[in-house]
Amino acid sequence: MLLALPLAAVLVAVLVVTNQPPAEDVAGRRPRLDPAVGRRAIGRLPRRLALFITLLGLSACGEGRLNDFLFGPTTATHEVPSPAPTASPSPAPESPATPIPTPTPPDDGHPDNTAAVAEVTGRVFFVECGGTEIPGSEYASEAPVGCRLHLDCTPRDAYHQPTRPRGGPAWSWTNGLTAGGARGDYTPALTIQAPGTFTAHVEIDGVHSNVVVVRFH
Helix, strand or coil, X not given: CCCXXXXXXXXXXXXXXXXXXXXXXXXXXXXXXXXXXXXXXXXXXXXXXXXXXXXXXXXXXXXXHHHHHHHCCCCCCCCCCCCCCCCCCCCCCCCCCCCCCCCCCCCCCCCCCCCCCCEEEEEEEEEEECCEECCCCCCCCEECCCCEEEEEEEEECCCCCECCCCCCCEEEECCCCEECCCCCCCCCEEEECCCEEEEEEEEECCEEECCEEEEEC
């Protein structure tokens, strides 16, 4: 509607100018009007009025209708929405491989360590009297006659860890005070027969142990 007012003013001005009579010349004389020219101007007036009314009506209908009339219809373009990207499925996490358990070697009383013997420890395992172990008799330094003395030895490597020796133990002890006991056992048991000072030590793979000392009474 706002476009109709300036357009109407322009068309009215055009009609006024095209339909004014000829101006006078310098001498004040009006030129003669050609009857044929007048008839043509009068004949064009209805067409100009019709054009003015048409443009005024289109401008009242909206700028789009006026633009279509003046410049031809425009083709509306519609934007086609782009398809949304499809999310790729995440790969399933791989489960960690289950470690294969290492079988435990059978316990035969010897450690799995096979390092060379670096030291041997000897000790009193316990004292047995009347077939019963005396409580707290480990590392005992004395024992009564008639009881049994149980010894023990352990071969160890350079890191003081128990190890499996290549050979067996060889015990040495004081004779005449005890009876029994196998000198090739790791834990020999001796019966105490007489009072006195008893000493013992053991050798394994050429390595000698400490000396075990027990007083019999």
